[in-house]
Amino acid sequence: MDATVKPGKSGAPDGTSAGRRPARAVRTAGGLSLRLDPRAVLVGSLLLALALAAAVALIGTGDYPMTPSEVLATLTGGGTAGQEFIVHELRLPRVLVGLLVGTAFGIAGAVFQTVSRNPLGSPDMLGLSQGSSVGALVVLVWLHGGTTAVAAGAVVGGVVTGLAIFLLAWQRGIHGYRFVLVGIGAAAMLYAVVLYLLTKSTLYDAARATTWMTGSLSGRDWSQVWPLAAVCGVLVPVVLLHARPLRMLEMGDDAAAALGVRTERVRVTALLAAVVLVAAGTAAAGPIAFVALTAPQLARRATRSPGPNLLPAALMGAALLVGADWAAQRLFGADQLPVGVLTGVLGGGYLLWLLVAERKAGRV
Numbered sequence: 101m102d103a104t105v106k107p108g109k110s111g112a113p114d115g116t117s118a119g120r121r122p123a124r125a126v127r128t129a130g131g132l133s134l135r136l137d138p139r140a141v142l143v144g145s146l147l148l149a150l151a152l153a154a155a156v157a158l159i160g161t162g163d164y165p166m167t168p169s170e171v172l173a174t175l176t177g178g179g180t181a182g183q184e185f186i187v188h189e190l191r192l193p194r195v196l197v198g199l200l201v202g203t204a205f206g207i208a209g210a211v212f213q214t215v216s217r218n219p220l221g222s223p224d225m226l227g228l229s230q231g232s233s234v235g236a237l238v239v240l241v242w243l244h245g246g247t248t249a250v251a252a253g254a255v256v257g258g259v260v261t262g263l264a265i266f267l268l269a270w271q272r273g274i275h276g277y278r279f280v281l282v283g284i285g286a287a288a289m290l291y292a293v294v295l296y297l298l299t300k301s302t303l304y305d306a307a308r309a310t311t312w313m314t315g316s317l318s319g320r321d322w323s324q325v326w327p328l329a330a331v332c333g334v335l336v337p338v339v340l341l342h343a344r345p346l347r348m349l350e351m352g353d354d355a356a357a358a359l360g361v362r363t364e365r366v367r368v369t370a371l372l373a374a375v376v377l378v379a380a381g382t383a384a385a386g387p388i389a390f391v392a393l394t395a396p397q398l399a400r401r402a403t404r405s406p407g408p409n410l411l412p413a414a415l416m417g418a419a420l421l422v423g424a425d426w427a428a429q430r431l432f433g434a435d436q437l438p439v440g441v442l443t444g445v446l447g448g449g450y451l452l453w454l455l456v457a458e459r460k461a462g463r464v
Contacts, residue, residue, distance in 0.1 A: 140403040140412060147399075147415035154422040155199060159191045161429045189321075197320040197384050198422040198439075200328045202391060204381035206399070206417020207339055207410050208374035209392030214346050214408040215367055216280050219454060222393035223378045224447075226283025229387035230290035231261025232379055237294060237309050241301040248323070250312065251383035258379025261286065266371060315388035315440025317425050324384045331380040335373045340410055342370050347407035388440045390447020391417050397454070 159175075160166040164186055166174070173179050174187045205223070212221045223229050235257015239245040245253065269282040294313070298306055345366040348356040356363050378392065398420075399412035424446070425439040 137403065137405050140405045140409070143399070143402045144412050144415055147402075147412060147419050151199060151202075151415060151419040151422060154419060154426055155195045158195050158198070158422055158426040158429070159187055161426060162186075162191065193322050193325050194317045194320045194425075195422060196325045197328065198317050198425055199418045200325070200332050201317075201381040201385045201388065202395070202418035202421030203336065203414045204328070204332055204377040204417075205388070205392040205421070206395035207336060207414040208377045208381075209417070210396035210399070210408045210410050210413035211339060211346070211370045211374040212392070213396050214350060215371060216277075217350065218277070218280050219397055220393070221280055221283075222390075223382075224387075224389055224393055225287065226280065227261055227265060227286035227290055228258055228283075228375060228378045229382060229389075230287050230294065232258035232382040233313055233387055234290050234293050234297070235260070236312060236383070237297040237301075240309055240312070241297050241305050244305070251324070251327075254383035255376075255379045258382055259375060261290065262371070262375030262379070266368075266375075311438075312386050314438045315386035315443070316438035317385055317421075318438065320385070328380055328384045331376065335377050336414065338373050339370060339377075342366055343408065343410050346370060346410070350407065386440060388421065389444040390450065391421055391443055394447055394450050395420055 156168050156171050160168060160171045166183065166186075170179065170183065171187065174183045175192075179187065209222045212223065212226060213219055215221070216226075232254040236250045236254040238257070239249050239253030243249065265279070265283050265286050268286075269279040271278065298309060301309060345356065345361045348359055348361045349363060349366065382388075395417035396409065396413040399409045399416040402416070403409055403412050421439065421443070424442045428437040428439050428442045431437070
């Protein structure tokens with residue numbers, strides 16, 4: 101799905117390895133030449149279909165169940181007045197927030213893992229989620245702010261944390277392992293701040309804070325959809341435009357610079373966009389765990405394509421989050437289990453498997 105392919109294990113210049121078809125060159129009407137991987141295109145199409153199917157199923161799930169045909173009829177203006185109210189006012193905003201948050205987390209996780217060159221590089225591990233939690237809790241516990249103020253605090257906390265980690269890790273550029281180590285240290289310190297804020301809160305505020313930190317799509321409305329849609333509409337294309345140079349960065353700074361990539365400029369731009377995406381997604385739905393960690397790696401394994409796989413990672417994140425929310429409602433009853441609990445359990449199991457796989461490969 102990206103524009104170029106780095107050399108594969110076989111040493112072929114088109115990035116293929118044994119038993120794998122090469123990417124196809126496609127020339128557009130304007131003379132622009134693109135290289136498309138047929139498997140990546142197929143996987144991306146299937147992920148898009150899966151995300152949309154999960155969205156339709158989630159809209160039809162609840163105390164007033166609806167069939168997929170009823171959901172589609174209502175979305176196209178053919179439902180009853182009651183169905184239109186349930187779909188457009190109660191359930192559609194929740195689904196759209198889930199799709200947008202999953203997209204933001206998936207593409208941001210791919211950027212973090214590419215820049216750090218580490219499969220464990222994700223907002224969950226590098227302190228971004230904890231920074232957003234601190235910002236939200238400061239507003240909630242000390243200022244007793246409402247939903248909008250808490251969301252604004254989460255955005256500010258996430259962005260400030262990202263900038264602080266970036267500056268602390270900077271030493272004539274950003275080195276992947278230094279970035280990861282600084283992020284892990286920041287995550288531990290910020291988690292301690294979260295615990296401190298909880299001990300200083302009232303019982304009511306502590307309950308609100310705990311609910312928010314679990315991560316949930318319950319009760320989301322259009323006031324969360326539009327700001328998040330604006331952020332994703334601006335920053336997701338920015339990140340996708342950096343797909344080619346990010347892929348070159350995986351070859352090393354020297355090789356990327358030799359190919360004309362402005363390494364630090366690309367790294368800084370992509371990281372800043374990813375930080376804001378994570379902060380906006382966390383503000384809308386809370387720090388939903390492990391989506392940013394698992395989505396990019398599952399996408400890469402599905403496409404079997406080198407590089408960050410930004411678009412498949414975004415689609416995988418959307419499908420994972422909406423599918424997990426649907427499963428949480430179907431298996432445990434509507435709104436009885438926040439989606440963050442389910443993603444935490446599944447993501448924790450994936451993390452353990454990843455650590456074992458990395459250890460067997462001799463990388464940890």
